[in-house]
Amino acid sequence: MTPSDIIARVLEGQPRAVARAISLAENASPDAPEVLSAIYPKTGNALVVGITGSPGAGKSTLVDRLAAFYRKAGHRVGVIAVDPSSPFSGGAILGDRIRMKNLVTDPGVFIRSMATRGNLGGLARATGDAVAVLDAAGFGRIIVETVGVGQDEVDIVKLADVCVVVLVPGMGDDVQAIKAGIMEIGDVLAINKADREGVLRTEKELENLLTTGHREDMWSPPIVKTVATADHGIDELSAAIDSYTAFLDADDAMHTSRRERIAAQRVLDLLRERLLRDALARLEPGEFERLTAAVASRDRDPYSVVDEIVGGT
């Protein structure tokens, strides 16, 4: 497929072209900017839902159930499972997802897992590109699931229109950190595995947290209890997600501000990677390795090396 073929077929919603366009983005192919620029004006129609939370919270199952729920409601659904923690596990996530196999054979569902590749980073950038491709291809609901709980995940879910933080009853030592993360990014809180002991205490803790915390936009995140494995609470989760978008839609300024924040992050993600790639491409072959070896041996310091690389551009 030529870039213009890909563009035309993505806009027709053809899954193979969608897959191809996402691969171009993921591999930072030279054809990627042409394809992605061309489809960009057709984006902005999908509802993008980010789902994050601690390992073990049952996010994958919850995502599968939500995807099935949206599908049943008549939407074409895209799922992007992002695993920033390892270059190896992209396959594992998808392979593990046997319960989703009825969705996999449905042409109205597009599932893709993405993982980090190499030193240049760019996972948030590539995820943003993948969302744009699905959006332009007419997928009305796009779910972005992240496996980890770090900054990269926060950056990724910030690209979503609505962020769901998934928790489980009885959280551990690092609850302070989790709480802080919730305050920052959670538009909706889901307590999954809500058939477990401690669910009421966790709910109470979250309620207390929400009353003491404050968010600039004065939105109080709804708390939804789910048991994803039993398909319980998915409709409430969907309703909570919709309540946040309705809240945003009711206030033009807030809506615009969120869209602009997402756009700013997209531009920064693209810019960061582009600048680094260009700077490294301008070095002589072997120069980067020579410089870093000198830093490793303490013959040079990294600060002056960076000066040299930047100055030499």
Added chain:
Amino acid sequence: MTPSDIIARVLEGQPRAVARAISLAENASPDAPEVLSAIYPKTGNALVVGITGSPGAGKSTLVDRLAAFYRKAGHRVGVIAVDPSSPFSGGAILGDRIRMKNLVTDPGVFIRSMATRGNLGGLARATGDAVAVLDAAGFGRIIVETVGVGQDEVDIVKLADVCVVVLVPGMGDDVQAIKAGIMEIGDVLAINKADREGVLRTEKELENLLTTGHREDMWSPPIVKTVATADHGIDELSAAIDSYTAFLDADDAMHTSRRERIAAQRVLDLLRERLLRDALARLEPGEFERLTAAVASRDRDPYSVVDEIVGGT
């Protein structure tokens, strides 16, 4: 303190100057490069131990115990607690650390928590700078603890000489992802809370994983069982950490390759941030906001905007 005061006092090991130098790095102050370049030749003497793992694994307690163990062995110890997941929780981590208060009043221990600030990222870079400062100041053992489990955490622990991945008995759904992360970065595996049910099964699972997995350097990570809250297993953990450094030291090529990988990452972290900062500084005031608003409204696409920013430099 002038930059040259700070440099002199850091090299004398004065805690206030160390704190000041780290703040310069964290805030990307214009004085930071001068200070950090000057001290860099004095680095490379500390053993830098990275500690990561899932939320709830008890990392903080383990770090506290290991710090106390090193202190007792006569080392000056630096602890850097990194929380990439939120700009808010830097204080929380440290505030929560009441059990460490006997260490806090010991001038041979320096504790610092660091969190993300703003859009430019740079947490891995700033953490690397903080390690360099402590190293140059003569702290013989530096522990870098990360709260999350995402790419940023991986980048951060990759700056360490030895990486400890902390697990707990009975891991959840996302075990595939955790496993993949372990294969990538764990030089030593600690099963903390090893007085809990399921410890033997977790140990068995890890052993199976290690025999099926493969690492380029042919190192088989030792598995250590700890109960940090009861101060159990800390000596074994320290011995396992030492066994990895002894393994590296026995092979010049491998040792050099690890140092060069760390140096390469440091240079990339610094370069990435510097390039982005410079590119944004070259824009007219308000230009970035104007461009991102145009992207948000779909009047422009982010790819051509990045072209414009890069082309205009």
